[in-house]
Amino acid sequence: MIQAPRGTFDILPEDAARRARLEGEAAAILGAAGYRRIETPTFEATELFARGVGEATDIVRKEMYSFDDGAGRSMTLRPEGTAPVCRAYIEHGMHKLPQPVKLWYLSSFFRAEAPQRGRYRQFWQIGAEAIGSAAPETDAELIVLLAEVLQAAGVGDVELHLSSLGTPEARVEYREELKRYLRAHEDRLSPEVRDRIDANPLRAFDAKDRATREVMQSAPTLLERLEGEDAEHFARVRALLDAAGLRYELDPSLVRGLDYYTRTLYSFESPRLGAQSEVGGGGRYDRLIEQLEGPPTPASGWAAGVERMLLATELAAAPPEPVDVFVAVADAAGTGAAFALAQDARRAGLSAQLELAGRSLKGQLRHADRIGARYVAIVGEDSHASLRDMSSGEQREVPRDAVIAAIKEAHP
RNA sequence: GUGGGCGUAGCUCAGCUGGUAGAGCUCCGGGUUGUGGUCCCGGCGGUCGGGGGUUCGAAUCCCCUCGCUCACCCCA
Secondary structure, three states, rough: OOOOOOOOOOOHHHHHHHHHHHHHHHHHHHHHHOOOOOOOOOOOEHHHHHOOOOOOOHHOOOOOOOOEEEOOEEEEEEOOOOHHHHHHHOOOHHHHOOOOOEEEEEEEEEEEOOEOOEEOOOOEEEEEEEEEEOHHHHHHHHHHHHHHHHHHHHOOEEEEEEOOOOOOOHHHHHHHHHHHHHOOOOOHHHHHHHHOOOOHHHHHHOOOOOHHHHHOOOOHHHHHHHOOOHHHHHHHHHHHHHHHOOOEEOOOOOOOOOHHHHEEEEEEOOOOOOOOEEEEEEEOOOOOOHHHHOOOOEEEEEEEEEHHHHHOOOOOOOOOOOHHHHHHHHHHHHHHHHHHHHHHHOOOOOOEEOOOOOOOOHHHHHHHHHOOOEEEEEEEEOEEEEEEOOOOOEEEEHHHHHHHHHHHHHHO
């Protein structure tokens, strides 16, 4: 049997209905804040991610689905949304629009990871990006919007972790300090952390290894080294969140695996999830546009995992569409008339379903009951139809061409 | 890539120490010679994940393999 590829899944009708609801909630919240929808291609030039996400990241090093497009160019199924949106911003000259340009998307992404609860190889994210503003208000607003989307999705009991990375220049000095500290305690670090001391020392804060964690407890943090405008920016973001009544925890160990982040950094964690507890997160990325050969442009944004939100919520599916009339056939002679009646009913604005499985009349009535049909019109060979009210059980003979009017009269 | 758990009908599962595959739900038909929701009867549906081995005999024991899943790692 051919199965869906490992780490992928089918979205069956019931699940699709839950997703449609989630999409509606997000569209309303983001739309009200002036964010407009954008969709970018499912695949992009590999170079976009190599440069945008960072050559040193796990995503680029081992998680991309890349392929040759047949003309010698390397393409990659998008592993994240920020770099493509920035590419579109640059390509369409959006720096000439009023800034910031506020965009949101709901798209699927692809990463070749080992699947587990809340982590898939094709997954969906809702994301929002505000490009062209360095203001701390932009970060705070984005965080508040993400909190609202999560709230509307039914993911209420989340914890917000907040940090700041400063600017890359400010980080250089700190990185050296951290490297010196790690080397001094090298013997107690896990092998993975030790191997990354030079490549990515900040990731040591992420380690789950016990001895490493103990070492990191007394490690110098970037948060305490923030100075000047970086410190002011962060203080302002915090003040705005405080004023908005949003609770958060300062988390100096918060480190994201994407290279493009600067300053503000955050994640929302849900205790209802397993090991993959992050439902959404993001931050500021003031250098990315420039790195992709656009004009120097500050920006900020986040992404939230659709599957993770759905795992952490009780959000019910939208109720199924009501069926005004089910057109049943009493004998084969009536099938043509039944077909026409169902179509006429739909043109008249009713929802109508037709018997399509060759069921017995008893079976047709049972089916009509299951799908919640309000009326059943039983069409036979003569020019009349039996119109049955399924809730009362009352049934009367009606001229076939008066069936629709009779239903509309009862349910205007 | 590494480790734990699990793979029996479309779904949820039973099948004890090996004896020749079962239930409930779903679906279809009938009871009502043209009529739903309850009830009754019947039917459709299974290479017991796959391969090999032990045995007179394997869903059951052994080995290998594949898949799913949770975790490490990483992240949404």
